[in-house]
Amino acid sequence: DQQVKQNSPSLSVQEGRISILNCDYTNSMFDYFLWYKKYPAEGPTFLISISSIKDKNEDGRFTVFLNKSAKHLSLHIVPSQPGDSAVYFCAASLYNTDKLIFGTGTRLQVFP
Amino acid sequence: SAVISQKPSRDICQRGTSLTIQCQVDSQVTMMFWYRQQPGQSLTLIATANQGSEATYESGFVIDKFPISRPNLTFSTLTVSNMSPEDSSIYLCSVGETATYYGYTFGSGTRLTVV
Numbered sequence: 001d002q003q004v005k006q007n008s009p010s011l012s013v014q015e016g017r018i019s020i021l022n023c024d025y026t027n028s029m030f031d032y033f034l035w036y037k038k039y040p041a042e043g044p045t046f047l048i049s050i051s052s053i054k055d056k057n058e059d060g061r062f063t064v065f066l067n068k069s070a071k072h073l074s075l076h077i078v079p080s081q082p083g084d085s086a087v088y089f090c091a092a093s094l095y096n097t098d099k100l101i102f103g104t105g106t107r108l109q110v111f112p
Numbered sequence: 113s114a115v116i117s118q119k120p121s122r123d124i125c126q127r128g129t130s131l132t133i134q135c136q137v138d139s140q141v142t143m144m145f146w147y148r149q150q151p152g153q154s155l156t157l158i159a160t161a162n163q164g165s166e167a168t169y170e171s172g173f174v175i176d177k178f179p180i181s182r183p184n185l186t187f188s189t190l191t192v193s194n195m196s197p198e199d200s201s202i203y204l205c206s207v208g209e210t211a212t213y214y215g216y217t218f219g220s221g222t223r224l225t226v227v
Contacts, residue, residue: 002154032212043116043204043218044155051212089155093211098143100211102155 003027004092006103013110019077023090025085026071029032032093035064035075037086044089050077080110114139116122118205118219125226126174132191133222134187140185142209147179158203161188162186195226 005024007089008039030054034042050057050064050073057064063076078085090103115138123129144161148190159167159180167180182188190197202223208216 004154004224012138034211034215036218041121041220043118043206043220046113046215047219049213049215075201090142093214093215098160098211099145100206100216101157 002104003030004090004101004103006088006090006106007024007104009104010107010109013080013108015110015112016079017084019075019080019084019108021075021077021088021090021108021112022091023073023075024071025073025092027092027094028071029095030092030101031095032090033047033064033066033073034093036089036091036102038089039086046107047088057083077108082110082112084108085110113203113214113217114141114207116205116207116217116219121220122178122223123225125224126195126224127196129195130193131195131224132189133203133205135188135190135207137186139205139220141207142185143207143211144182144188144214146188147182147206147218149221150206153177155204157220158190170224181199181225192224197226200224200226202214 005080034049035047052058066073087105089105117136119134143160147155159169161182177189191210202221205219206216
């Protein structure tokens with residue numbers, strides 16, 4: 001049972017445009033959501049997070065939106081840069097546990 | 113954030129053998145986890161490494177197959193025992209204080225190929 005889903009395995013965006021990565025979840029007991037970025041041969045690195053009591057969090061070019069009623073969150077990257085090309089994982093923290101549950105990832109390619 | 117040294121970075125092993133992966137952190141951390149990423153798949157939590165006691169395993173993972181040690185707050189090992197080709201994956205150590213805010217820090221992973 002995949003509790004965190006990223007339905008788009010890949011996304012291709014032109015440099016300077018907006019990248020939108022989507023994530024859906026099924027468990028209403030998730031209280032925190034995080035995005036990680038992963039380059040080949042490296043471990044995932046933390047990008048941005050959002051509490052379930054918020055609907056938006058922004059950090060520079062990265063903004064995460066949370067729609068609790070739809071159990072959906074998205075990561076917006078604007079403007080996109082070639083260095084953003086990586087696999088992006090959505091992760092969720094289960095309330096009152098220390099565990100992170102990850103989605104399957106979306107490979108983003110930003111081309112010039 | 114903590115700096116993790118994970119070794120080996122990759123290995124090719126014969127089926128039926130065992131491999132021990134080490135995770136060394138440059139500072140004391142509360143939480144340490146081991147994840148597996150099979151080809152094209154998500155990161156799946158194997159277990160939480162508990163200092164001085166038995167690890168807590170997730171459904172589908174057992175101690176006999178994946179014994180874990182955590183003798184102190186900066187070091188842990190994961191052993192993949194009696195390996196088969198299905199164990200070919202990337203194994204990742206992850207550490208931190210809380211799953212919220214900044215999440216956990218990951219090691220660079222161990223790419224294991226079983227032949």
